[in-house]
Structure formats: structure tokens, C-alpha cells
Amino acid sequence: MMEKVFHIPVMVDEVMKFLITRDDGIYVDGTIGGGGHSEEILKRTNAKVIGFDIDPEAVKFASERLKSFGERILILNKNYASVKESLKEIGVEKITGFLLDLGVSSFQLDHGGGFSFRFDDKLDMRMDRGYELTAEYILNNYSEREISDIIFRFGEEPRARAIAREIVRYRQRKRIETTGELVKIIDKVASKKYRLKVLARVFQGLRIAVNKELDNLKIALDSVIDIIERGGRIVVISYHSLEDRIVKAFFKSNERRCICPPDVSECRCGKVQVIKILTKKPVVPSEREISSNPRARSAKLRAGEKIFEFS
Numbered sequence: 001m002m003e004k005v006f007h008i009p010v011m012v013d014e015v016m017k018f019l020i021t022r023d024d025g026i027y028v029d030g031t032i033g034g035g036g037h038s039e040e041i042l043k044r045t046n047a048k049v050i051g052f053d054i055d056p057e058a059v060k061f062a063s064e065r066l067k068s069f070g071e072r073i074l075i076l077n078k079n080y081a082s083v084k085e086s087l088k089e090i091g092v093e094k095i096t097g098f099l100l101d102l103g104v105s106s107f108q109l110d111h112g113g114g115f116s117f118r119f120d121d122k123l124d125m126r127m128d129r130g131y132e133l134t135a136e137y138i139l140n141n142y143s144e145r146e147i148s149d150i151i152f153r154f155g156e157e158p159r160a161r162a163i164a165r166e167i168v169r170y171r172q173r174k175r176i177e178t179t180g181e182l183v184k185i186i187d188k189v190a191s192k193k194y195r196l197k198v199l200a201r202v203f204q205g206l207r208i209a210v211n212k213e214l215d216n217l218k219i220a221l222d223s224v225i226d227i228i229e230r231g232g233r234i235v236v237i238s239y240h241s242l243e244d245r246i247v248k249a250f251f252k253s254n255e256r257r258c259i260c261p262p263d264v265s266e267c268r269c270g271k272v273q274v275i276k277i278l279t280k281k282p283v284v285p286s287e288r289e290i291s292s293n294p295r296a297r298s299a300k301l302r303a304g305e306k307i308f309e310f311s
């Protein structure tokens with residue numbers, strides 16, 4: 001029987017190269033998904049792995065997959081933005097490495113939830129069914145301006161205003177309930193040539209808004225820096241420029257030393273360099289990986305090492 005695949009992990013060797021610094025550490029996989037990256041950490045070290053995922057299906061799948069590692073693996077059905085508090089609750093104060101492999105898993109894209117424009121489904125898009133906000137709520141209740149902002153800011157779609165106008169026009173006649181209806185609305189605005197790009201951008205924008213993905217990323221990075229041990233690493237794989245920009249800015253601001261104005265002769269801010277950036281340019285998958293796993297196409301990996309500890 002073929003092994004059930006939840007998600008093919010991206011850039012496995014590259015992730016391991018940057019993340020693993022100690023054989024006996026504690027590594028946190030903030031987005032355990034199908035457990036592919038975690039399994040590699042467990043196989044290549046004697047370390048402990050603590051996984052997070054907001055999707056209970058992912059937690060169930062990864063727990064089953066990794067159960068043979070016994071007490072070396074612990075999986076929490078929690079948001080990675082709560083990493084610091086959640087680890088404190090279980091008595092973990094310091095970790096060796098932190099991995100984020102952002103976005104949705106292939107399983108989530110292919111199994112309902114309204115993440116994909118390729119299937120007709122309910123317009124939900126919540127990775128955590130405990131959230132109240134859904135894509136359907138946004139589309140039927142937010143103002144035209146708010147919808148346009150979401151599509152423009154989070155989807156980076158230039159025709160956001162026209163699409164929002166069409167959404168509001170449609171909902172005056174009928175509530176928008178399915179991804180199929182949303183696709184039809186977008187098709188009224190998008191040209192045939194760019195249709196797939198526009199659909200992908202609008203769906204991305206809504207998904208980011210529903211799941212507060214950019215806020216979660218910022219919160220997680222800002223808090224995890226406190227609990228990474230000196231010499232430990234932070235590794236993030238992002239799949240679009242909005243995420244990548246946040247990761248890049250986070251590493252840069254923690255790499256900077258003094259931020260006093262240039263006319264000050266002696267440093268007064270006391271800012272120290274906390275992170276050493278290990279990837280001056282983002283690492284991208286090989287052509288070979290992209291051809292065998294098209295989802296890897298837009299992946300960008302950035303990594304940094306903590307070099308300073310406040311005592």
C-alpha cells in the first residue's frame with residue numbers, strides 16, 4: 001500500500017543544514033503540518049521536537065506519523081504565535097531552533113475548507129475552525145473599501161477595487177456562499193490571460209485576512225527571539241513577498257547594532273546585534289525539486305543565528 005502523503009516537505013536538506021546546531025537540543029516546528037520536516041530532525045538527531053499546528057487534522061496526522069519517536073516528539077494544537085507562553089506552560093524556557101514553513105499544506109488545499117479556487121466549496125478558509133471570522137463573512141459583511149484593501153494589501157492584486165465593486169454588486173442580489181460564486185465574480189473582471197494569477201491573489205488575500213497570517217508571523221518572530229539559546233537558529237520558509245518581507249525585516253532589525261542618529265559621537269541607544277544573518281540572499285529550491293514538487297516553486301528560505309543573549 002502506498003504511504004499516505006499529507007504534504008511533501010520543501011527544501012529538507014537546506015532546512016536541516018541551517019536549523020540543526022546540536023544533536024541533543026529542543027527544536028520547535030511551528031508549522032508541523034504532515035510532520036515531514038519534524039521527522040527529518042528526529043531522524044538526523046537525538047533531539048526533542050515540539051510541533052505546533054492550528055489545524056487539528058494536521059496534529060492528528062503528524063502524531064500518528066511520528067509516534068514511533070515516543071517521548072522525543074510532542075505536538076500541540078496551538079497557534080505558533082503563542083510559542084513563548086505555550087512552551088512556558090510546559091516548562092520549556094529555552095529552545096535550540098525554531099522552524100516555520102508558512103502557508104497552507106497540500107492537504108488543506110485539496111480537502112475542502114475553501115482554500116482553493118479549483119474546487120467548488122464553502123467559502124470558509126479558516127485553518128483553525130475555532131476562529132469566528134470566515135471568508136464568507138468578510139465577503140458578505142465588510143464594506144467595499146475594506147474588501148478592496150484586503151485584496152490589494154494581502155493579495156497584491158492591482159484590480160482590487162474593480163473586484164470589490166463586483167463582489168458588492170453580486171451580494172446585493174444574493175449572499176456569496178461558495179468558492180465557485182467567487183470565481184464567477186472574479187471572472188467578470190479578470191482578463192483571460194491573467195485569470196489564474198488574479199484568482200490566486202484574491203484567494204491568498206482572503207486567506208491571509210481570515211487567518212491573520214502576517215500578524216501571527218510578526219508576533220512569533222518577536223517573541224521567539226527571547227527563548228532561542230545562544231548559537232540557536234531561526235529558519236523560515238515563506239511563499240510570497242509579504243511574508244518574506246516580514247522575515248527579512250525581522251532579521252535585519254535584529255542584526256543592526258547602534259541606531260543612534262549619525263551626528264551622535266557616542267552610542268546612547270545601547271542596541272546590540274542579536275542575530276547573525278546566515279542567508280544574505282534567500283535560499284530557493286533547486287530546479288529538480290521544483291519539477292518534482294511544484295508547490296516548492298515560490299519558496300524562499302531565510303535563516304539567522306542568535307549570537308547575543310541578554311542576561
Ligand SMILES: C[S@@+](CC[C@H](N)C(=O)[O-])C[C@H]1O[C@@H](n2cnc3c(N)ncnc32)[C@H](O)[C@@H]1O
Nearest residue numbers: 009031033034035036037053054055079080101
Ligand atoms: C506548509 S504546511 C507545513 C508542512 C510541514 N513543514 C511538513 O513537513 O509537512 C503549513 C502548516 O502550518 C499550519 N499553520 C498555519 N498557520 C499557523 C499558525 N498560526 N500556528 C500554527 N500552525 C499554523 C497549517 O495548518 C499547516 O498545517
